[in-house]
Amino acid sequence: MSADGSPDLRAGVEADLGYWDETQEALAALSPGFLDAWYRMARVPVRRNLLGAKDRALIGLAASAAATHLYGPGIRRQVANALDAGASAEEIMETLQLTATLGIHACNIGVPLLVEVLEEAGLRDGPAPLTERQEKLKADFTRDRGYWHSFWNDFLELDPDLFEGYLDFSAYPWRHGVLSPKMREFVYCAFDAAATHLYVPGLKMHMKNAVGYGASAAEIMEVLEIVSLIGMHGAEAGAVALQEELGRRGAG
DSSP: OOSSSOHHHHHHHHHHHSOOOHHHHHHHHHOHHHHHHHHHHHTHHHHHOSSOHHHHHHHHHHHHHSTTTOOHHHHHHHHHHHHHTTOOHHHHHHHHHHHGGGGGHHHHHHHHHHHHHHHHTTSOOSOOOOOHHHHHHHHHHHHHHSOOOGGGHHHHHHOHHHHHHHHHHHHHHHHHOOSOHHHHHHHHHHHHHSTTTOOHHHHHHHHHHHHHTTOOHHHHHHHHHHHGGGGHHHHHHHHHHHHHHHHHTTOO
């Protein structure tokens, strides 16, 4: 493997990762050794190939499309890679639907803090008994999403209307989708584990759910390997900007 930006490097990136665009061109011109080092790391899950090309692309799509990241070039790359690997429009849309649930983490983090504030202010002395409606919502969530976690308890108590809305929103792919339950849990793991989010309670919960659906440690490790690659996105964007500025200033 060449570390000097040679055609061999481009051929390897295109073959293993499915793309080569202006960001790789800029990196190859400015720091080919660094690009080569990244490629040797990025190809690990490709060579191991536990998930397969289609699921790798969908995991990469979840990482790029997450509200905490929103890396446009990555979204386009992974949509193209997924289609090239045989993914249907329904599978790609379901990945985006699953990823769109990230926003509820404002409540997953905020509601427990609100409860603490209320208790410290003497405005709450413990959870209230669930109403018949709340019990039904809890049962519906458990049925449709396949689990229940204690972090939903206070949310359900304090705002059952929003909880019901979130249930219908988050359960839509579970009620109508085509991905396997294990793959759905991998998508949740992907955006929870991403460096731009690092939502520990959700990541652990969805790892546990994935194991319950038959995921192996090696498969979950492959999800983490794929998501860890978003750190390169800053270098990609920065290299293009640097190359453009150097050209504008006549610096070569």
